Amino acid sequence: MNEQLQPLKKPTKTGKTRTGTQDDIVYAHIFDAILEQRLAPGTKLSEEALGEIFGVSRTIIRRALSRLAHEGVVLLRPNRGAVVASPSVEEARQIFFARSLVEKAITELAVQHASDAQLAELRQMVTDERDCFDRGDRGAGIRLSGEFHLRLAEAAKNAPLVSFQRSLVSQTSLIIAQYESGNRSHCSYDEHNELIDAIAARDSDKAVRLMMHHMDHIDSKLNLEEDSASGDLHAVFSHLGLAKKKPRTAR
Amino acid sequence: MNEQLQPLKKPTKTGKTRTGTQDDIVYAHIFDAILEQRLAPGTKLSEEALGEIFGVSRTIIRRALSRLAHEGVVLLRPNRGAVVASPSVEEARQIFFARSLVEKAITELAVQHASDAQLAELRQMVTDERDCFDRGDRGAGIRLSGEFHLRLAEAAKNAPLVSFQRSLVSQTSLIIAQYESGNRSHCSYDEHNELIDAIAARDSDKAVRLMMHHMDHIDSKLNLEEDSASGDLHAVFSHLGLAKKKPRTAR
DNA sequence: TATACAAGAATTGCAAACAATAAATCGGTG
DNA sequence: CACCGATTTATTGTTTGCAATTCTTGTATA
Structure with a gap:
C-alpha cells in the first residue's frame, strides 16, 4: 500500500544514477520535460495533477516548482x-547578454583550472x-x-x-526550443569539440x-527580431488597431 | 485567537512598505538579521523556534529558509x-571574482540605461x-x-x-561581516557618490x-589571507598539535 | 579510562485536511 | 441583447499531525 507505481527513478540519460530525494526526482522530471519541449511554454502546471x-x-510538487x-x-x-x-524577446536578449558574459569568464577560468579528467568527460558529452x-x-x-x-x-x-550558469543554460534551452528557426542544424557539437581542443591546449x-x-x-540561429507567435493575444492582434478602449472615459 | 503579536511588518528601514505574503516577510526578517550580523555565521536555524x-x-519558515x-x-x-x-576563504574568493565580473558589466549597462530618477534614488541611498x-x-x-x-x-x-547580483551581494555582506578587519572605515559611501557622478556623466x-x-x-579591507576564527573547532585548535589520532592503525 | 553500543529525545520530511483566494458560470437588469 | 453582479467551483495557501532520520546521552564492557 506504500509502494509507488514506480519508485521514481531519475530520467536523465546521462548516467546520473544518483537516487536523490523525491524532491529532486520530481524536479528533474519536470525540468527535462520542459527542456525537451514535451511541456510547451505557457502550459499550466497544476499541483494536484502533477502530484497524482x-x-x-x-x-513535493510545490517545492519542485519553487526551485524551477x-x-x-x-x-x-x-x-x-x-x-x-515563455521568455519574451526582450528577456531572451537579456539572458543572452548575461550568458555571453558568463561564458567568457568561464572559458578563461576553465583554461586555467580544467583537469584532464574533466576534459575527457566533456568530450564524452559531446x-x-x-x-x-x-x-x-x-x-x-x-x-x-x-x-x-x-x-x-x-x-x-x-x-x-x-x-x-545553471539558470542561464536552462532558460537558454527554453529560448532555443521556442525561437529556433526551421533548420535543425543548430547542433553545434563540432564547435564544442574545437572549444575543448583549445582549452586542452591552454590557449x-x-x-x-x-x-x-x-x-x-546560437544567437543567429534564433529569430529574435520579430515576435514569433507568443501567448500574448494583444501582441498578436495589435497591428489591427481595433483595440476596444473601455468606453468609460473616467473612473 | 487568530491575531498575531504583531502583524509582521517588514523590517526594512528603506521605506519598502510593500506588505508581501507571509513568506516574504519572514524571509526579509531573517535575511536582514543575518546581514546585520544579529545572527552569527554557523547559527542553527531551527524551524520550530523560528515558527514560534x-x-x-x-x-512558511521552511520556504523562507529554502529561498535563503x-x-x-x-x-x-x-x-x-x-x-x-559561513563562507570559507576559498568561497569568499570565488564570490569576489564573480562579483567583480558582474559589477563591471552592470556599470557599463547602467551608464547606458540608468534614468535620472534612478540616479536620484541611488544618491538618496548613499x-x-x-x-x-x-x-x-x-x-x-x-x-x-x-x-x-x-x-x-x-x-x-x-x-x-x-x-x-542579489545573491552575490548577500553573500558579500556575509563575508564582510565575517572577515572585515578591525577598522570600521570601510564605509565607502564617498566612493559610491563618485560612481554615481561618473554614471550620470555617462562616462x-x-x-x-x-x-x-x-x-x-572592499577586498583589501578583508583579511582573507589566513582563516580567521571560524566555527571549525579543529581549525581553531589545530596549532596546539595535540590531535588525538585514532589509535587504530588499520580497520 | 576509553570505546562501543543502545535507548531516548529532538528535529526534519512528508502527507492529508482545512481555509482563503481567484476564475467561471449563471441569473438579473438596464 | 449586452452588461453587471452574485454564487459556485476549482485551485492554491496554510496549518496540523504523523513518520522517519539523526543527534545526544547514558551505560556496559574491554
Whole structure:
C-alpha cells in the first residue's frame, strides 16, 4: 500500500544514477520535460495533477516548482499557479547578454583550472550529444548541449558562476526550443569539440574567441527580431488597431 | 485567537512598505538579521523556534529558509536543518571574482540605461547609508551598502544579472561581516557618490574604473589571507598539535 | 579510562485536511 | 441583447499531525 507505481527513478540519460530525494526526482522530471519541449511554454502546471502523476503529495510538487521558478524555467504567479515560462524577446536578449558574459569568464577560468579528467568527460558529452541528434532526438540534444556548458562551468571551479550558469543554460534551452528557426542544424557539437581542443591546449585567447563565436552562432540561429507567435493575444492582434478602449472615459 | 503579536511588518528601514505574503516577510526578517550580523555565521536555524518567534507555521519558515539557501546565505543540510552560512576563504574568493565580473558589466549597462530618477534614488541611498554609519549602526550600514549595489543592478535593466547580483551581494555582506578587519572605515559611501557622478556623466570608462577600484578597496579591507576564527573547532585548535589520532592503525 | 553500543529525545520530511483566494458560470437588469 | 453582479467551483495557501532520520546521552564492557 506504500509502494509507488514506480519508485521514481531519475530520467536523465546521462548516467546520473544518483537516487536523490523525491524532491529532486520530481524536479528533474519536470525540468527535462520542459527542456525537451514535451511541456510547451505557457502550459499550466497544476499541483494536484502533477502530484497524482508522480504519486507524491502536493508538498513535493510545490517545492519542485519553487526551485524551477528560481531557475526561471517556470513562472510562479501568486494564487494563480505555475506555468512553463515563455521568455519574451526582450528577456531572451537579456539572458543572452548575461550568458555571453558568463561564458567568457568561464572559458578563461576553465583554461586555467580544467583537469584532464574533466576534459575527457566533456568530450564524452559531446559524443553523446551528437548521438542524440543523429538519432533524431532533438529535445535530448538541446538538453545535452546545455549540460555540456554546465559541465564546462564546473571545470572553471567557481561555485557562484556554476549556479548562475545553471539558470542561464536552462532558460537558454527554453529560448532555443521556442525561437529556433526551421533548420535543425543548430547542433553545434563540432564547435564544442574545437572549444575543448583549445582549452586542452591552454590557449586562452583562442578558446575565448571560439566560445564567443559559438554564442553568436546560437544567437543567429534564433529569430529574435520579430515576435514569433507568443501567448500574448494583444501582441498578436495589435497591428489591427481595433483595440476596444473601455468606453468609460473616467473612473 | 487568530491575531498575531504583531502583524509582521517588514523590517526594512528603506521605506519598502510593500506588505508581501507571509513568506516574504519572514524571509526579509531573517535575511536582514543575518546581514546585520544579529545572527552569527554557523547559527542553527531551527524551524520550530523560528515558527514560534514569527507566529507562523513551519511551512512558511521552511520556504523562507529554502529561498535563503538559494541565495547562499543559509546552508540547508538534508535531515540536519539549516544554519547561517559561513563562507570559507576559498568561497569568499570565488564570490569576489564573480562579483567583480558582474559589477563591471552592470556599470557599463547602467551608464547606458540608468534614468535620472534612478540616479536620484541611488544618491538618496548613499545618504541613508552614511547616516547609518554616522549613527553607528554598522549592521544596517553594511546592508544598505549592499542594497545600493543591488539598485544599481536594477538600473542596468538586465533581469538575470539583477538576480545574480542579489545573491552575490548577500553573500558579500556575509563575508564582510565575517572577515572585515578591525577598522570600521570601510564605509565607502564617498566612493559610491563618485560612481554615481561618473554614471550620470555617462562616462563609461571612468565609471568602470571607479567600480573596479571600489571592489579592490572592499577586498583589501578583508583579511582573507589566513582563516580567521571560524566555527571549525579543529581549525581553531589545530596549532596546539595535540590531535588525538585514532589509535587504530588499520580497520 | 576509553570505546562501543543502545535507548531516548529532538528535529526534519512528508502527507492529508482545512481555509482563503481567484476564475467561471449563471441569473438579473438596464 | 449586452452588461453587471452574485454564487459556485476549482485551485492554491496554510496549518496540523504523523513518520522517519539523526543527534545526544547514558551505560556496559574491554
